[in-house]
Amino acid sequence: MSIVAQSLESLEYIVGRDGAVGWDTVEAAMQQQIMAAIAPHPVNPIAPVCLVYPQTPEQLAGVITLCHQQHWRVLPCGSGTKLAWGGLAEGITVVVSTARLGRLIDHAAGDLTVTAEAGMRLADLQAILATQGQFLPLDPTYGTDATLGGIVATADSGTLRHRYGGVRDLLIGMTIVRADGQVAKAGGRVVKNVAGYDLMKLFTGSWGTLGILSQVTFRVYPLPDVSQTLVLTGDAQAIARATQTLLSSALTPTAVELVMAPAWTELKQADAIALLVRFQGIAVGVSTQTQQFTAVGQALGLEVRTLQRQADAAISPADEVALWQQLQEIGEPTAHNRAITCKIGVTPSTAVAVLQQIKALVPQLDLAQIHAGSGLGRLRFAATEAEQLPQIRQLCQDQAGFLTVLQAPQSLKQQVDVWGYTGNAIALMRGLKQQFDPSNLLSPGRFISGI
Numbered sequence: 001m002s003i004v005a006q007s008l009e010s011l012e013y014i015v016g017r018d019g020a021v022g023w024d025t026v027e028a029a030m031q032q033q034i035m036a037a038i039a040p041h042p043v044n045p046i047a048p049v050c051l052v053y054p055q056t057p058e059q060l061a062g063v064i065t066l067c068h069q070q071h072w073r074v075l076p077c078g079s080g081t082k083l084a085w086g087g088l089a090e091g092i093t094v095v096v097s098t099a100r101l102g103r104l105i106d107h108a109a110g111d112l113t114v115t116a117e118a119g120m121r122l123a124d125l126q127a128i129l130a131t132q133g134q135f136l137p138l139d140p141t142y143g144t145d146a147t148l149g150g151i152v153a154t155a156d157s158g159t160l161r162h163r164y165g166g167v168r169d170l171l172i173g174m175t176i177v178r179a180d181g182q183v184a185k186a187g188g189r190v191v192k193n194v195a196g197y198d199l200m201k202l203f204t205g206s207w208g209t210l211g212i213l214s215q216v217t218f219r220v221y222p223l224p225d226v227s228q229t230l231v232l233t234g235d236a237q238a239i240a241r242a243t244q245t246l247l248s249s250a251l252t253p254t255a256v257e258l259v260m261a262p263a264w265t266e267l268k269q270a271d272a273i274a275l276l277v278r279f280q281g282i283a284v285g286v287s288t289q290t291q292q293f294t295a296v297g298q299a300l301g302l303e304v305r306t307l308q309r310q311a312d313a314a315i316s317p318a319d320e321v322a323l324w325q326q327l328q329e330i331g332e333p334t335a336h337n338r339a340i341t342c343k344i345g346v347t348p349s350t351a352v353a354v355l356q357q358i359k360a361l362v363p364q365l366d367l368a369q370i371h372a373g374s375g376l377g378r379l380r381f382a383a384t385e386a387e388q389l390p391q392i393r394q395l396c397q398d399q400a401g402f403l404t405v406l407q408a409p410q411s412l413k414q415q416v417d418v419w420g421y422t423g424n425a426i427a428l429m430r431g432l433k434q435q436f437d438p439s440n441l442l443s444p445g446r447f448i449s450g451i
Helices: 003-015 028-035 057-070 122-130 148-154 199-203 236-247 283-299 320-330 348-361 383-398 426-436
Strands: 020-022 050-052 074-077 094-097 104-108 113-117 171-177 183-187 212-219 226-233 255-260 274-281 303-310 340-345 367-371 376-381 402-407
Touching: 003 020, 003 050, 003 057, 057 094, 057 171, 057 212, 104 122, 113 122, 122 148, 148 212, 171 199, 183 199, 226 236, 226 283, 226 320, 236 255, 236 274, 236 283, 236 348, 255 320, 255 348, 274 283, 274 320, 283 303, 303 320, 340 383, 348 367, 348 383, 376 383, 383 402
Parallel strands: 050 094, 074 094
Antiparallel strands: 020 050, 104 113, 113 212, 171 183, 171 212, 226 274, 226 303, 255 274, 255 367, 340 376, 340 402, 367 376
């Protein structure tokens, strides 16, 4: 019996015949997603042996225990939407997907907490929460298919982080499977947890290098009654002043986005910068705040458009939900897209100026978006503009920020430092990796400095 056949037989014993799929029978689209995360061999491309779908936490633990015993390198994933992001893994034998771990464990509506398995799709969880008038304030990339575990692993929160914080702020408990297959828990089902190490923050954004999430607990919030968005366009300096006025005011928007997107039909000029401000809550509060900020925009000579939605009615008078959906979709490159997608961070007060400078460096810029409150954002441009990456990275670093290459052709990822980390925490990160995964079996090479 071949090694491949023996490996499949061992895994099938744990997850069943349908749970272990030989590489040759994995769907082509999923193969492409997986191979986008793996460093290509310079001579003979080597694919993983199989894709495994545990259906229970016990099966997940059993699979990882076997991989640890056999010294198989593992690439964890959920639905695979963000496998093309980040560094390239090396020498992967088994891909483990949590996509079939999708059960709701507990929804304590009165306590505003929810616990679910890591493979549950965010869209499915939102539908469940909506029946109780609640929601999880995350709007990540690929929000339709993204799983809870994948969102945590990549720390991809979206525009709502301005009001509700990022993934780290919402995650209050989790269950993980360690690299040796042992199960560990952290946090709980209450909003305040004060005992022990805060593993939730450590695992958020760890890219599957420390352990595999099997269960997560989040705090949730009531659905807002009304949602209203202001779209401000005009002179860039006036946009900058309006943004700073908003951020220093007592107004409480849920999202504040600076956007430059030639592909976005809401912008009339390809090089225009738009300020999107979303207010949500009870009707009187939203109305008062939108009126106040509309006056600010008009006083600065900006054009102000208003879009609004009632929770219990159709979109009126303009499609506010569609506007945010379109903006999110523009930021979702497909696996076939050879464009370069980057995550950036800059000082919030310089965000408008940085967008203008990036546009000057990359005239064919497809998308530039910055969360005005945090300075975190996203860029996308053609791979033919790759020679500008060092200059854009230096521009961000000059503003006490960073640039990380999320998605790009594999050949480019092999030539550049994807993460571009310049801090002094490498030794600490390596120490944590050694503590949690001493054999370097989980997502080897995916994280900063090849961790």
